[in-house]
Amino acid sequence: MSIQVTLPDGSVRACPEGSTVRDVAAGIGPGLAAAAVGALVDGRARGLAESIPGDASVAVLTFADPKGREIYRHTTSHVLAQAVKRLFPEAKLAIGPPIEDGFYYDFEVSRPFTPDDLTAIEAEMGRIIEDDLPLERREISREEARGLFLGLGERFKVDLVEDIPEGEMITIYKQGDFTDLCAGPHLPSTGRIRKIKLLSAAGAYWRGDERQPMLQRIYGTSFEKESELIAYLQRLEEARKRDHRRLGKELGLYQIHEETGPGLVFWYPKGARVRELIEDFWRREHRKRGYDLVYTPHIGKIDLWETSGHLDWFRENMYSPMEVEGKEYMLKPMNCPFHILIYESETRSYRDLPLRIGELGTVYRYERSGVLHGLLRVRGFTQDDAHIFCRPDQLEDELVEVIDLFQHMMKVFGFDNYEALLALRDPQSKKKYIGEDAVWERAEAALTAALQRKNLPYTRGEGDAKFYGPAIDITLKDALGRGWQGPTIQVDFNEPERFGINYMGEDGARHRPVIVHRVVLGSMERFFGSLIEHHAGAFPTWLAPVQVRVLPIADRHHDYGAEVRRKLEEHGARVEVDRRNEKIGYKIRDAELQKIPYMLVVGDREAAEGKVAVRQREKGDLGPMPVEEFAARIAPYLRPGGAV
């Protein structure tokens, strides 16, 4: 008997029954057999020693495949755990999965790991790798697993065993003197691991829950080649250079002052300039698309927050009330109640809808001190907020419009590093959510349809919706690949109900509108932080705080420099003249470090001929040209969305 194995290229091979993944790889070629770390068998990861159960599609995995790397690093995390158990026999094992670019393992230990511990552990890992211990996979019964880990005193593993659903297979992997509960798969032996590096240790709660004990997590990574490891570490170093906190200081964009408090941002002149440009563009774009723009207060009576329901479900993110003439006021964490007051200030007709009320609204939210992060997580921030009040039948079209606006914004600002999540109800526990089934279904369908109509790729997140409605959440990635929620489009059934707002329908009866909360940038702070990292501080010309710096060769060229500046300013460019008593090389270096898009060197020749010697940021000398020619050349880049 033989089985049919279908390979990724569509070809089919007959293999003897009982063939292993290793056999299939060897059948394809010796090179692949040597590089293989496992395979996807009918989409499920398997180890090299596992046999193919029957006819199946098989994709052999190497370190080059993300799934292959996971296997490789998962085994590395077991080696880490084995090393820790050797050096700290009292350590209790928790979990140790592969993650993007590496792996971690959590331990319960009597004291946190020190940097010296990490060095010793890494050395011990080296010995385990050198010993080339084979990993043995074994399927065991639930009872046997319980007994085994109870006997080993591994209480977290016992917990994990108990959480494995009934009927699911339980496997353990053993290497030398070390045994771990693990679904696998793994490399055949520890000697397959080449280059390892432990990166850091940090506290982490068991199951990410702060009511649970704090464990000590060790992060590390592993590669097949030393050059890959070095390249990875260099990439980390490069990413650190893009960090908006570093660039924010170097470029004089913003600062957070200890004197004021954490998470409260000062936009310095250059950062403020960029923000102004973003905001101007934002306003124009919203006007074009039928938004009414408003300003509302920063504080409001506590009763308002009672009505809105924020006191029930958002209080822990709100600052304590302040008392004014015996009445309690709250700093606003959201703009919606204020926009609702504007909506209900007059009787609305079905003809008035949709009503789109927008505001660059500054809100304050309490964030725990440990989670604050530069501009990306702060305590006071300005949302590019808007609330769309519409009839249910208008919802889908409105959502399409919002997605279109969002996509336009991302394009204009040169963003492509984002991911969309469609946050849906958890179908298992519908009672967690307010609003009727039919309305939810309609809203979820409208969101899905809108995403499809606008061709926005997304992943579905069942159970990710807020209690008041489904949403589309956009995650922006920072320089180190960490995700931050930016734009979001949320359908809300709750607040219209709580405020009892309505509109007069065609039928003369009152109807309840739906509210869409939406931000298309997120907040000015987070978006700016993202923007800095995305461009590594080198803003496209239209957003650069200073677009052109004129660099006179000597003092006698200052007057001509001022003339060039005036001419370019007439064309709407932001220009400054470097009048310092320095050599040209110094001025160029400084302008390059300040990431100014264009440097204009002016000396005797340029002054005599009415020219400028153009140097472009990072590109270098473009040669001399008349001032007017330069102005014409950069004109397209001065407009919003102008590339370069």
Place this chain on the structure above:
RNA sequence: GCCGACGUAGCUCAACGGUAGAGCAGCUGAUUUGUAAUCAGCAGGUUGCGGGUUCGAGUCCCAUCGUCGGCUCCA
């Protein structure tokens, strides 16, 4: 908030428990300069803040403020 590391001049960093230093930036002067740092001089600090130990604390201990990494990616 919790675990760990860190906090010295505007910035980047030195200083076995024994008189706080350097480079850059700043200021002054000289130089008038052609595509990524001209030279010299000057000034700049209660070592985050507050206690304690010690003959003596930037250094050791406690407390506090702040920064950084982690606390999501579920054997």
